[in-house]
Amino acid sequence: MQRIQGTPRVAVLLAGVAALVVAVGLVAGQAGADSGTFDSTWDIKGTARQVEFGPARLIRTARHTGTIAFRSGTGLVGTVMTSCVSLNDTGARDTGRCVWVTQEGAKLFSEISGKLPPGGESGEVVGTFVGGTGRFERVSGSYSLNWVARPNAEPDGFAAQTVRMSGSWRTP
Numbered sequence: 001m002q003r004i005q006g007t008p009r010v011a012v013l014l015a016g017v018a019a020l021v022v023a024v025g026l027v028a029g030q031a032g033a034d035s036g037t038f039d040s041t042w043d044i045k046g047t048a049r050q051v052e053f054g055p056a057r058l059i060r061t062a063r064h065t066g067t068i069a070f071r072s073g074t075g076l077v078g079t080v081m082t083s084c085v086s087l088n089d090t091g092a093r094d095t096g097r098c099v100w101v102t103q104e105g106a107k108l109f110s111e112i113s114g115k116l117p118p119g120g121e122s123g124e125v126v127g128t129f130v131g132g133t134g135r136f137e138r139v140s141g142s143y144s145l146n147w148v149a150r151p152n153a154e155p156d157g158f159a160a161q162t163v164r165m166s167g168s169w170r171t172p
Contacts (some may be wrong), residue, residue: 035170042082042145045159053091060088064158068100068165069096078103086112098127106134108169110143123147129169136171143167 046064047059053059063085070077080103086096093113100108114125129141144167149160 008139029158035168036172037168038143039166040068040070040162041146042162042165043159044084045157046083046084047156048088048158049156053089054099056089057089057091059090060085062088062096062158063133080108082156084112097122106132106136108132108136108139123149127167137170139169141167141169 021060044064046062047061048062050058050060064083066082068080068082070079080100080111082098082100084096084098086094088094094115096112098110098112100110102108108129110127110129112127115123123146124146125147125158127143127145129136129139129143131137132139143165145162145165147160147162147165149158152159
């Protein structure tokens with residue numbers, strides 16, 4: 001089992017310095033905000049299990065939770081809590097599903113795909129918003145991120161942070 005842990009806090013802070021003010025509409029439910037872009041950081045931790053799938057292929061299932069922090073030049077704009085499940089396959093693209101929950105309880109659903117290499121390497125992931133609840137019932141948009149993961153001491157556990165995350169969203 002590959003074990004993973006987080007990167008230094010400095011990298012996380014540098015990644016989230018330039019969130020756009022429009023992200024307030026996504027995070028805080030600002031009246032009249034129906035689209036926007038965002039830059040943010042995402043800290044996660046979770047567990048993963050793996051099984052050998054032939055001589056040179058591994059399949060991992062993972063579940064992780066985390067926090068996405070949206071920042072502007074003057075500080076924190078807001079946060080969302082996340083919960084994700086994923087299937088990681090060394091022979092194919094990784095896929096997963098995530099639920100983001102705003103401070104007010106609205107949910108955004110997203111599908112993710114990409115590649116997260118084992119060890120301390122950076123992985124690239126693309127996400128697509130596919131709906132939500134409340135004001136995000138018909139949300140659309142996408143985001144992309146690079147994250148770094150490293151081994152940690154917890155059995156089957158991992159932690160990771162983004163080094164770059166940005167996206168856009170729209171509600172009809």
